[in-house]
């Protein structure tokens with residue numbers, strides 16, 4: 001493991017801002033961003049058997065079974081770039097069994113960021129979310145509108161971004177988050193996610209910078 005590289009987990013309710021903050025973290029800290037949801041959507045887009053099966057669960061707002069998710073993430077995480085530059089795990093682990101799969105490999109984060117956003121904001125964020133299929137950038141019609149007409153005309157919406165489905169996703173989130181909180185108790189930090197994108201990142205940036213200093217000092221003194 002590389003002492004100059006951070007290993008970070010980020011969790012939070014659907015639309016709490018994980019993907020948005022990960023773009024900023026990646027740009028500043030050079031970590032390899034691994035999003036379980038993005039990996040699953042890539043499987044769906046290429047039409048694999050795993051993708052087809054995963055979509056059935058995602059449409060119900062439920063967790064995709066471990067048989068599909070655990071190896072998919074593990075393979076990405078163990079690639080050289082992630083080990084070398086440090087990793088940023090987004091939306092994984094999401095259950096006790098997933099975190100145990102990592103513990104069994106000796107994989108722990110330096111810091112576990114939990115974004116706190118009140119439920120009533122989440123629906124509005126989900127319904128207004130749009131994605132740019134060309135750049136992968138996340139937009140919001142009201143909070144982060146597209147820069148120009150060309151981008152605006154090509155934006156897409158996720159199949160699970162409806163009010164009805166976000167409520168199911170939220171239930172799944174609350175059923176699972178407590179077990180993670182106890183497993184990562186020693187490295188967990190709560191970040192208020194209901195301020196502006198920049199203010200949320202300001203908080204996260206401070207936390208990551210101090211976590212990195214601590215890690216480098218610890219390695220240097222050992």
Ligand code: AP5
Pocket residue numbers: 012013014015016017018019020021036037038040057058059061062063064065069090091092093094098125126128129130138139140141143144169193194195196197198200
């Ligand atoms: P996943 O893709 O991970 O979805 P999610 O957890 O529901 O989270 P989102 O991607 O919806 O939101 P986000 O927190 O990234 O928010 P964003 O930054 O986009 O998972 C999808 C499905 O895949 C799951 O339901 C499950 O079925 C399956 N799955 C995934 N991981 C799995 C696992 N480990 N095991 C099993 N199954 C798994 O922001 C949202 C919107 O708000 C955007 O429009 C953005 O512009 C806006 N916004 C962001 N921040 C702010 C801010 N500060 N102020 C105003 N607007 C903001």
